[in-house]
Structure formats: structure tokens, C-alpha cells
Amino acid sequence: MIAIHHVSKTFVTGKTKIQALDDVTLTINKGEVFGVIGYSGAGKSTLIRCINLLERPTSGSIFVDGTDLLKLKHKKLRQMRRKIGMIFQGYNLLETANVYDNIAIPLKLEGVPKQVIRTRAEKYLEVVGLQDRMHAFPGQLSGGQKQRVAIARALAHEPEVLLSDEATSALDPNTTESILELLLKVNKELGITVFLITHEMNVIQRICDRVAVMEKGRIVEQGPVLDIFARPEKALTRQFVRNESRFRIPAPLLQELKSTGKLVHLTFIGESAKDPALATLARRFDVLPSIIAGGIDQLKQESIGNLLVHLKGNPDQIREATNYLKAEQIIVEEVAD
Structure with a gap:
């Protein structure tokens, strides 16, 4: 559906060059929700703007449905852009136009017939749950309503791809959840491919099928969301997945725990979460497990449990106990610091 091949983007300001994207390659499949996560300055916004050529890459290729956008003339490019809708963090609504006109005006500029505009506006306002706010102005709407x-x-352009540029980052948690539910609805019921960028891991885990992690303009890790959550390989990815207060331990306590046993991070997926594995350790291996922290994350199609556990006992028994956990399909990682 979307193929990004070796895309780089360099911004030049005077004598200064900024490498915003560095040899990025990604494939987004038709019908999936694909997320890109990274801290501020990672290159996410530049990447998403390159997909519809709001920013032209310095090098590389962008294919949509097999067509290289960088080789298209202006007219053909404008036609291809109709397949790619985009929503922004700042909404970009006309404050002097009501809800209906905010949807209708871009369609009028494309030459869409008046009756078709009316039909589409009514249809998609119903999809987003705002059919009763058609004549309201942006100043009369909440942030969540503006984003809807x-x-x-x-959607009124009836695109095949919807790009989301930090669309929930300015919203409160409850409103964010409602917008994520809407994006899932758009993806599932309308069959629209969704490509989003965010710095919020909860957005990725809530609706994405696959994710790529960006740092300094490069993709450092990518894969199915479940794999990334369960087995993060890169240090940056582990920061996103486990950078939560529930897993932060004061340094003095951390050293004390490590001096009296082993501190491990356990990840439970699917069937492994149903067995009383920790209770078995005390009976079978004479190892005393103490849960220090933990929680359950709900991904799009699976739940994943994480526990920070202190194992107290002699080293040989602890080693046998951790081998047992691994045999039970529990992911075991020793906490180094």
C-alpha cells in the first residue's frame, strides 16, 4: 500500500544542515494501523509529511499503490493526494466557517458537485458522531469535537489512507480514548489504512498492528506491536515500553534487592498468564518470589502482563527457577540497573 524506500531529508538553514530523516525504509500494508513512535526531534513529523509530499525527500522513493509520487507531475500528484487524508494536532479548522462548511469548502475547491458534497458531509459527520453539530462553529466545540x-x-475526500500527525497529543485521556476508538472504527468499518505518529506509547498499544521506533531520523526497531512490547531489543524501545513510575525503583532499594537475590522482569502473554507460576517456585525450588511492581497492558488484540519480581534463595535454586519460568513461555529478563 505505502512503500518508503531509503528516504532521507536534509534541511539547510544558512550554513547549517539538519538531517531530519536518514535512510528510512518502511512498508505499510493495506488495511492496517501502523504507528511510528519517537521523542521530540526524532523525525516523525517530517516522515509523515513526506508521505503526501508536503515535504519532498532529499533522496529516496515514496510509493502509494505502486506509484512513485516523486515522479508525478503536478496534476497527477494532486489526484494521488486525494487518496491520502490527513489530520493534525492543531485541527486546522476555519474559525469563521461552521462545521458543515469546514468539510464542504475543500470539496468545493476540488470541483465536487454540490449534492455529492452534501451527501458526504452528512455521511461522515454521522460516522464521527457530530451530525447534530453541523451548523456549530469551531469556537463552540470542545477539543475532541474539533478533532472529530x-x-x-x-474522510469526506474518501481516501484510502489516513495520516494522523499527533492527533491526540493535545487531548485529555478520556477524549484521547474516544478519538482512538473512532480511528479504529474508521479502519475497521471503512477499510482505511491508518498511519500515525505519536510520542505516546498508550496510543501505539491501543490501536496499532505494527510499530516503528525512530531516533535521530532513523528507524531503530520495528515489528508487530506484541513483539515490540514483549521483547524490545533496543534501549530506546525499552524506555518507551517500560518507562513507567510503577517500574521505577529508588537506587538504594534496588541495590538492597539485588544483594539478597535476583531482580527479574517477567512478561506474560496469552496462556502463560493463566498458570500460577510464581506460586510453583516456592514449592518446587525453595525460592521466595516477591512482587515489587506490575500491571496489565491491553494491546489491540492481546493482553500482556508485566511483573517486577524479587527472587530470594540460593543462586542454584534461583537459576533453576528462572529456567522453569522460561520453559513455561514466560519471558524472563534480569534487571541490571
């Missing part, structure tokens, strides 16, 4: 209008406006 922006989504309806993008």
Missing part, C-alpha cells in the same frame, strides 16, 4: 470535525473533513 477534522477527521470527518479528511
Whole structure:
């Protein structure tokens, strides 16, 4: 559906060069929700703007449905862009136009017939749950409602791809959840491929099928969300997955725990979460497990449990106990610091 091949982007300001993207290669499959996560300055916004050529790459290729956008003339490019809708963090609504006109005006500029505009506006306002706010102005709407209008406006062009540029980062948690539910609905019921960028891991875990992690303009890790959550390989990815207060331990306590046993991070997926594995350790191996912290994360199609556990006992028994946990399909990682 979307193929990004060796894309780089360099910004030049005077004598200064900034490498925003560095040899990025990604493939986004038709019908999936693909997320890119990274800290500020990682290159996420530049990447998403390259997909519809709001930013032109310095080098590389962008293919949509097999067509290289960088080789298209202006007219053909404008036609291809109609397949790619986009929503922004700042909504980008016309404050002097009501909800209906915010959707209708871009369609009028494309030459869409008046009756078709009416039909589409009504249809997609119903999809986003704002059919009763058609004549309201942006100043009369909440942040979540404004974002819903922006989504309806993008859908009214009937795109095949919807790009989401930090669309939930300015919203409160409850509103964020409602917008994520809407994006899932758009993906599932309308069959629209969704490509989003975010710095919020909860957005990735909630709706994405696959994820790529960006740092300094490069993709450092990518794969199915479950794999990335369960087995993060890179230090940056582990920061996103486990950078939570529930897993932070004061240094003095951490050293004390490590001096009296082994501190391990356990990840439970699917069937492994149903067995009383920790209770078995005390009976079978004479190892005393103490849960220090933990929780359950709900991914799009699976739940994943994480526990920080202190294992107290002699080293040989602890080694046998951790081997047992691994045999039970529990992911075991020793906490080094």
C-alpha cells in the first residue's frame, strides 16, 4: 500500500544542515494501523509529511499503490493526494466557517458537485458522531469535537489512507480514548489504512498492528506491536515500553534487592498468564518470589502482563527457577540497573 524506500531529508538553514530523516525504509500494508513512535526531534513529523509530499525527500522513493509520487507531475500528484487524508494536532479548522462548511469548502475547491458534497458531509459527520453539530462553529466545540470535525473533513475526500500527525497529543485521556476508538472504527468499518505518529506509547498499544521506533531520523526497531512490547531489543524501545513510575525503583532499594537475590522482569502473554507460576517456585525450588511492581497492558488484540519480581534463595535454586519460568513461555529478563 505505502512503500518508503531509503528516504532521507536534509534541511539547510544558512550554513547549517539538519538531517531530519536518514535512510528510512518502511512498508505499510493495506488495511492496517501502523504507528511510528519517537521523542521530540526524532523525525516523525517530517516522515509523515513526506508521505503526501508536503515535504519532498532529499533522496529516496515514496510509493502509494505502486506509484512513485516523486515522479508525478503536478496534476497527477494532486489526484494521488486525494487518496491520502490527513489530520493534525492543531485541527486546522476555519474559525469563521461552521462545521458543515469546514468539510464542504475543500470539496468545493476540488470541483465536487454540490449534492455529492452534501451527501458526504452528512455521511461522515454521522460516522464521527457530530451530525447534530453541523451548523456549530469551531469556537463552540470542545477539543475532541474539533478533532472529530477534522477527521470527518479528511474522510469526506474518501481516501484510502489516513495520516494522523499527533492527533491526540493535545487531548485529555478520556477524549484521547474516544478519538482512538473512532480511528479504529474508521479502519475497521471503512477499510482505511491508518498511519500515525505519536510520542505516546498508550496510543501505539491501543490501536496499532505494527510499530516503528525512530531516533535521530532513523528507524531503530520495528515489528508487530506484541513483539515490540514483549521483547524490545533496543534501549530506546525499552524506555518507551517500560518507562513507567510503577517500574521505577529508588537506587538504594534496588541495590538492597539485588544483594539478597535476583531482580527479574517477567512478561506474560496469552496462556502463560493463566498458570500460577510464581506460586510453583516456592514449592518446587525453595525460592521466595516477591512482587515489587506490575500491571496489565491491553494491546489491540492481546493482553500482556508485566511483573517486577524479587527472587530470594540460593543462586542454584534461583537459576533453576528462572529456567522453569522460561520453559513455561514466560519471558524472563534480569534487571541490571
